Amino acid sequence: DPRRQHNWHCSRYGLQASPPESTVDSTLIYFKAGSGGTWKYWVDDLMDYTKDYRRQDSDGEHVQSCSFDGPRASKDKACKFALEDINANCSEAQNFGYEYGQPCVLLKLNKIYGWEPEPYSNDSLPANMPDDIKKNYDGRFIFISCEGENVADKENMGPLTFYPGNYIQNYYYPYKNVPGYMSPFVFVQFMRPERGVLINMECKAWAANVKHERQERVGSVHFELMID
Numbered sequence: 551d552p553r554r555q556h557n558w559h560c561s562r563y564g565l566q567a568s569p570p571e572s573t574v575d576s577t578l579i580y581f582k583a584g585s586g587g588t589w590k591y592w593v594d595d596l597m598d599y600t601k602d603y604r605r606q607d608s609d610g611e612h613v614q615s616c617s618f619d620g621p622r623a624s625k626d627k628a629c630k631f632a633l634e635d636i637n638a639n640c641s642e643a644q645n646f647g648y649e650y651g652q653p654c655v656l657l658k659l660n661k662i663y664g665w666e667p668e669p670y671s672n673d674s675l676p677a678n679m680p681d682d683i684k685k686n687y688d689g690r691f692i693f694i695s696c697e698g699e700n701v702a703d704k705e706n707m708g709p710l711t712f713y714p715g716n717y718i719q720n721y722y723y724p725y726k727n728v729p730g731y732m733s734p735f736v737f738v739q740f741m742r743p744e745r746g747v748l749i750n751m752e753c754k755a756w757a758a759n760v761k762h763e764r765q766e767r768v769g770s771v772h773f774e775l776m777i778d
Contacts, residue, residue, distance in 0.1 A: 567753065567771045568599055568656040568735075582778040583651035583745075593645045596656065600642075603633045603732055613730040618690060622721040628731035629722045637713040640737040647739055651777050657694055657753055658735035659718065666723035667692045667757035679756060683716070691717035692760075696738050696753040699772070703750045707775075708742035740775065749775045 581589045614621050616629035623629050640646055640654035647654045669689025670676070683693045694716050698704035713736065722734045743749060754762055754770040762769040 566658050566660060567773045568596065568658070577773045578776065579653065579655065579773060580776045580778075581648060581653075583649060585649070587649065589645065589648035589653075592648050592653070593642075596646050596654070597642055599656065600633065603631060611730075612728050616719075616721045618719070618721060623723055623726065623728075625726045626728065628726075628728040629734075631722075631732045631734050635714040636737060637711075639711070640713050640739055646737075651743065651745065652739055652741055653743075653775070653777070654713075654737040654739045655773070655775075656735050656737055657696075657771070658733045659692070659755060661725050661727075661733060663727060664724050666725075667720050668759040669720075670756075670758045674758075676756075683756060690720050692720065693717045693756040694736055694738075694753060695756065696751055699750040699752050702747075706744035706747050706749045707751065708740060708744065711739045711741055713737045713739065743775060743777055745777050747776070751775060 579592070581587060581592055583589060612626065612628055613630050614627045615632075616622055621627065621629075638644060639652070644650075670687070672687065675684050675687060679687075680695045680697070683695060687693070694712065696710055698707045716736065716738075718734045718736065725731070738753065750772070751774070752764075752770055752772050760769040764770065
């Protein structure tokens with residue numbers, strides 16, 4: 551059933567993968583690619599999710615453009631999330647990659663009032679942190695990693711690309727429920743996933759105050775991908 555999809559919610563800190571739907575309790579993203587495929591439902595769902603971001607085209611009373619050197623999120627102002635920074639591969643024009651068997655999965659952090667990320671010290675990076683993140687670690691970012699859960703999954707998932715990057719800037723925090731706030735997110739795109747096999751994926755958020763508990767899916771999100 552192509553309508554089965556992932557919905558992951560947790561009262562503690564974690565990640566969510568989208569397309570979301572509150573009425574479907576599944577972690578499977580399944581569709582048939584190609585011109586006669588079953589991918590349109592997924593595209594419509596992502597279109598629906600991102601429509602409010604497309605409306606956020608100017609700084610309103612409670613929304614401002616932020617940067618490391620300029621304004622940051624505050625109790626009165628939220629930071630604008632620039633949808634134009636997302637690569638065209640993960641856009642409506644490209645059907646978010648689904649038509650071509652290169653799906654984009656949206657990853658965002660759960661909203662917890664008052665929370666803001668704490669950086670690791672460079673001498674206390676977790677042993678299980680991916681090497682590419684260790685090499686480029688910068689405490690101003692919450693890094694996001696995704697990998698197959700076992701050896702076969704790691705092979706079958708193929709290369710991944712993150713847009714606008716595998717990170718979320720810390721100036722979006724703390725979250726203060728300001729009117730107009732839109733959660734920052736990243737897209738992970740599967741560039742050459744194997745067809746016809748179930749691929750188990752786990753994505754993690756990396757900050758010193760984000761703990762990873764696999765059984766409870768705290769600080770991480772699990773989903774399966776299958777493309778015919």
